[in-house]
Amino acid sequence: MRWEPGRDWTLLAAGTDITHGGVWRTPDRQVVKRLIPGDDRPSRYAYWRRQAELASSGLLELTSGLRAPRFLKAETDPDGITLWFEAVAPSPVTPEEAAAALGRFGLNQLEPARWFSRQILRDRLADDAVHGGWAACATAEDLPAGVRRSCGLLWTRREEVLAELDRLPQLPVHGDAHPLNLLRRDGNDVIAADWDQFGIGPLGFDLGYLLQSTRAPAENLVAAYQAGSSSAFPAEQVRRGAVLTAAITLVARAAWALAQPDPVDHVLRLTELSPIVEEAVNHPS
Structure with missing residues (x-):
């Protein structure tokens, strides 16, 4: 069965067909990012699994200066990887x-x-x-x-x-x-x-x-x-x-x-x- 976003999800960013297939916000204040297979060379800028490996590592939830939103879970299927994050309400940064x-x-x-x-x-x-x-x-x-x-x-x-x-x-x-x-x-x-x-x-x-x-x-x-x-x-x-x-x-x-x-x-x-x-x-x- 092909992966599909939830019907009640709000699209935040359309897929690029390069490294991700779209970003959505769910009604329960989570952000979902869909990764689709692409460049499989780990050191290349377009390595498609990088954000999944990075999120799973927890590395950027502890850094100073910049931090990533809290990672919740990853789901892998034959067509890609779905990442779930805690939603962050944007506020202007000068x-x-x-x-x-x-x-x-x-x-x-x-x-x-x-x-x-x-x-x-x-x-x-x-x-x-x-x-x-x-x-x-x-x-x-x-x-x-x-x-x-x-x-x-x-x-x-x-x-x-x-x-x-x-x-x-x-x-x-x-x-x-x-x-x-x-x-x-x-x-x-x-x-x-x-x-x-x-x-x-x-x-x-x-x-x-x-x-x-x-x-x-x-x-x-x-x-x-x-x-x-x-x-x-x-x-x-x-x-x-x-x-x-x-x-x-x-x-x-x-x-x-x-x-x-x-x-x-x-x-x-x-x-x-x-x-x-x-x-x-x-x-x-």
Whole structure:
């Protein structure tokens, strides 16, 4: 019998057909996430079982800075895995509060398991290369000439950029720290959802995702991150990791969007944050 959500469940997020088949809220204040089979390589960013293994470990219910909602149970069937969590009522988290929480989260000492992601950006760029890279950005008439140039340079120099990120301190990362996944504050911590890409990544990685998905200036986010981490790392390293991560993410999303029916949002965001891409390619550390 094929798995189906409850009839009285409320859909929170439609399935992506990549790592999950949907997220729902039940009438008794639980959140249900459906995982569907996909990439079965444990260290890859899209490993489909990661969130089930992470939730079952209880690892992220004890961390500081960011924490996961309380895990209730997992149910496995021939077509996938269903995860049940305690529902968390969202409440706005400012970009600065989020950045400070990310700074604290990076200081957690976690013993890596086989299912931790390890090279999110390298994996994603390898996938992009298979599909022609970011060529769409080079000919996009909606992008200013300077932006097209910076996108091309970033693609050309991608191995240098990845090597630079590899030289930074490697820390625990949420993997997709944009505002919709940062549900609410809980004291000095933030309760976060969607840990599909959780693992180890370069200093500034999570801050880069936050930078490209908010309107807060980079210097404000770096200052808040430093406050949260008690300046455990040099501010220039934090900024560099964030800028490189944000630049790659911005251009990759725009290149993907240009092949879609309505690429406007991603193209506009890349244009608005083009100074970040320019900084990434023109001001190496």
